[in-house]
Amino acid sequence: MSPEVERPERNSERAREAIAAAVADGAQIVVLPELVNSGYVFESADEARAAAEPRDGALLEAWAAEAARGDALVIGGFCELAADGCVYNSSALVDGDGVVAVYRKLHLWDAEARWFSPGEEPAPVIDTRYGKLGLAVCYDIEFPELTRGLALAGAELIVLPANWPYDPDPVDGRPVLHSLAAVTAYFNKVFVAVCDRCGTERGVEFQGGSVIADPAGSLRAGPVSDRGALTISAECDLNTARDKRTSQRNDAFADRRPDQYLAALANPPPA
Amino acid sequence: MSPEVERPERNSERAREAIAAAVADGAQIVVLPELVNSGYVFESADEARAAAEPRDGALLEAWAAEAARGDALVIGGFCELAADGCVYNSSALVDGDGVVAVYRKLHLWDAEARWFSPGEEPAPVIDTRYGKLGLAVCYDIEFPELTRGLALAGAELIVLPANWPYDPDPVDGRPVLHSLAAVTAYFNKVFVAVCDRCGTERGVEFQGGSVIADPAGSLRAGPVSDRGALTISAECDLNTARDKRTSQRNDAFADRRPDQYLAALANPPPA
Numbered sequence: 001m002s003p004e005v006e007r008p009e010r011n012s013e014r015a016r017e018a019i020a021a022a023v024a025d026g027a028q029i030v031v032l033p034e035l036v037n038s039g040y041v042f043e044s045a046d047e048a049r050a051a052a053e054p055r056d057g058a059l060l061e062a063w064a065a066e067a068a069r070g071d072a073l074v075i076g077g078f079c080e081l082a083a084d085g086c087v088y089n090s091s092a093l094v095d096g097d098g099v100v101a102v103y104r105k106l107h108l109w110d111a112e113a114r115w116f117s118p119g120e121e122p123a124p125v126i127d128t129r130y131g132k133l134g135l136a137v138c139y140d141i142e143f144p145e146l147t148r149g150l151a152l153a154g155a156e157l158i159v160l161p162a163n164w165p166y167d168p169d170p171v172d173g174r175p176v177l178h179s180l181a182a183v184t185a186y187f188n189k190v191f192v193a194v195c196d197r198c199g200t201e202r203g204v205e206f207q208g209g210s211v212i213a214d215p216a217g218s219l220r221a222g223p224v225s226d227r228g229a230l231t232i233s234a235e236c237d238l239n240t241a242r243d244k245r246t247s248q249r250n251d252a253f254a255d256r257r258p259d260q261y262l263a264a265l266a267n268p269p270p271a
Numbered sequence: 272m273s274p275e276v277e278r279p280e281r282n283s284e285r286a287r288e289a290i291a292a293a294v295a296d297g298a299q300i301v302v303l304p305e306l307v308n309s310g311y312v313f314e315s316a317d318e319a320r321a322a323a324e325p326r327d328g329a330l331l332e333a334w335a336a337e338a339a340r341g342d343a344l345v346i347g348g349f350c351e352l353a354a355d356g357c358v359y360n361s362s363a364l365v366d367g368d369g370v371v372a373v374y375r376k377l378h379l380w381d382a383e384a385r386w387f388s389p390g391e392e393p394a395p396v397i398d399t400r401y402g403k404l405g406l407a408v409c410y411d412i413e414f415p416e417l418t419r420g421l422a423l424a425g426a427e428l429i430v431l432p433a434n435w436p437y438d439p440d441p442v443d444g445r446p447v448l449h450s451l452a453a454v455t456a457y458f459n460k461v462f463v464a465v466c467d468r469c470g471t472e473r474g475v476e477f478q479g480g481s482v483i484a485d486p487a488g489s490l491r492a493g494p495v496s497d498r499g500a501l502t503i504s505a506e507c508d509l510n511t512a513r514d515k516r517t518s519q520r521n522d523a524f525a526d527r528r529p530d531q532y533l534a535a536l537a538n539p540p541p542a
Contacts, residue, residue: 106528110518122531142523144415144458145532152536171489172453179488182443183454187415217450218442247381252413257377258536260393261416265423265529265536 001032001229002199002206005039008051012037015076016062022231023070028130030067032076033197034138034161035089041202045087048115052081055102060094068096073128076195077137077161080104086117091135091161093126101126103135107143125153131238134190138162141180141194144187145265151188152253156241158184162196166205166227177209178223186217189252190241198229215241272303272500273470273477276310279322283308286347287333293502294341299401301338303347304468305409305432306360312473316358319386323352326373331365339367344399347466348408348432351375357388362406362432364397372397374406378414396424402509405461409433412451412465415458416536422459423524427512429455433467437476437498448480449494457488460523461512465493469500486512 001018003011015036022030034040037059038051053059063074073095080090080102088104089112104119105112123146125134134155140146141160150158164177172179177194185192191214198208208227212220212234220234244252272289274282286307293301305311308330309322324330334345344366351361351373359375360383375390376383394417396405405426411417412431421429435448443450448465456463462485469479479498483491483505491505515523 106531107526110520113520118528119531142458143527143532144419145527145529145536148415149532149536171485171487172457176457176488179450179454179457183450186443186447186450187413214442216442217447249381249384250410255378256414256416257389258416260377260390261414261420261536265416265420265532 001036002197003033003036003039005041005047005201008038011039012059012062016066018231019063019066019074020069022233023066023072025233026070027233028070028072029133029157029159029193030072030074031159031193031195032074032161033195034077034091034163035079036076036161038079039201040163040197041204042111042115045115048079049081049087052079052087054081054083055092055099060092060099063092063094064096064098067094071096071129073130073133075133075135075159075161087115088119089116089137091137091159093128093133093135095128100128101135103137105137105140106146107139109139123150125150125155131156134158136160138164141177141184144184147184148188151190155190156238157191157193157236160192160194162194162209164196164207164209166207175207175209175223177207178211178219181211181213182217182219185213185215187252189215189244189246191215191236191238198224198227212236272307273468274304274307274310276312276318276472279309282310283330283333287337289502290334290337290345291340293504294337294343296504297341298504299341299343300404300428300430300464301343301345302430302464302466303345303432304466305348305362305434306350307347307432309350310472311434311468312475313382313386316386319350320352320358323350323358325352325354326363326370331363331370334363334365335367335369338365342367342400344401344404346404346406346430346432358386359390360387360408362408362430364399364404364406366399371399372406374408376408376411377417378410380410394421396421396426402427405429407431409435412448412455415455418455419459422461426461427509428462428464428507431463431465433465433480435467435478435480437478446478446480446494448478449482449490452482452484453488453490456484456486458523460486460515460517462486462507462509469495469498483507
């Protein structure tokens with residue numbers, strides 16, 4: 001979908017319609033883009049704050065109502081006005097009974113730091129009726145520590161709402177977002193579902209780069225050929241992501257040598 | 272190049288010739304595949320041990336002699352007979368004065384555990400006349416903790432000798448080794464040089480998947496079109512890998528939130 005920063009009143013209804021259509025089609029896990037209620041290209045912190053909504057408000061209540069029609073889960077990004085008065089770039093996991101979890105983006109991209117406070121809690125893994133879901137948002141995927149941590153904590157599917165800017169001439173011959181999704185899935189032997197917004201907003205063109213990657217590093221769904229508004233879907237047996245074996249003698253997790261990495265990873269970056 | 276497990280006496284000379292040719296062409300950093308002195312598809316631990324050579328033996332002395340002709344560095348994989356009596360799958364960094372460092376592969380792939388002892392020291396970063404080099408071997412690239420650790424410790428170029436089996440039908444539409452190299456470079460804003468063996472040995476066909484990736488995630492050299500024996504090269508200004516900025520406000524290292532990852536990464540894998 002393509003939220004519109006200048007018409008936030010329309011965005012929530014569009015998101016609701018997209019959820020309703022996916023649930024009607026039988027989707028069990030529905031993923032929306034980042035910041036679906038607000039749009040992305042803000043001109044001021046006030047504009048972001050004006051579009052922000054609380055986790056216990058009408059926005060996520062509507063998601064829960066749609067989820068309840070099909071016993072579905074909905075994960076989507078939203079511009080959150082928190083009880084502490086801060087505005088966050090958040091992802092909510094909602095089921096038919098309401099909000100299950102809210103994750104606040106840890107890594108803020110570019111101008112986001114002007115409107116959003118960074119999250120101050122780790123990205124969570126939520127045990128749901130359909131499997132263990134790890135939550136992250138967009139630029140978070142560039143931090144392999146975060147996604148590795150989710151997988152080690154048991155995530156079988158990592159769900160990433162995104163607003164990825166379009167790159168007309170990607171260095172790697174395809175959108176880097178797709179390589180990141182595929183390799184993150186491959187490293188961790190998990191599924192990765194990226195729902196990326198489309199459209200152009202205040203001169204910024206977005207990738208429309210939604211993909212679903214599987215534990216082998218294959219794209220099960222996507223990329224979207226014309227980068228327009230589209231729902232993509234795949235059947236994913238999340239139980240298969242619990243098996244980390246990669247050969248008769250290898251296991252992507254058991255083969256780790258944490259005694260040999262942690263000192264380096266714990267170090268601050270070099271000056 | 273294509274080492275031959277059944278003719279180890281030829282392998283060292285082939286490696287020497289390849290180094291000599293690269294140095295004569297002006298290469299400053301020369302990378303060889305994994306296990307160049309021994310070949311890969313052993314039938315027994317005894318066969319691997321028979322082909323193993325000490326770090327202070329004729330093999331690496333020959334590399335140093337060739338390096339000295341051009342003030343070059345040579346990094347290559349070799350089957351190492353260690354002073355402790357163990358046989359390791361190692362990578363040596365050699366300059367014109369001799370051996371600078373030896374890294375012993377931490378993550379052993381499949382049957383390798385039958386012939387090799389796993390390394391018991393972290394992968395090192397070596398400050399050389401041409402920049403800071405991080406050493407790793409083949410399957411190590413599937414552990415983002417290892418490569419992230421090398422980059423955080425200052426590596427500007429991660430050098431990976433490899434013996435990667437050929438996959439005629441890669442799930443991601445291209446050899447996963449190339450996606451791994453590109454994304455590892457992109458995550459860490461470093462150069463990654465993979466030198467992969469080619470050829471077929473005892474029924475195992477190898478990828479011949481050598482590539483050089485740059486900090487943007489682009490392949491500067493490779494893939495090798497016919498997967499045969501070939502020297503590929505690229506000019507890489509390693510100083511550029513010291514700059515981790517990715518936007519006016521972002522920095523791939525400064526943006527890390529280590530307080531939010533380490534608990535999960537330090538956890539043992541889920542049962």
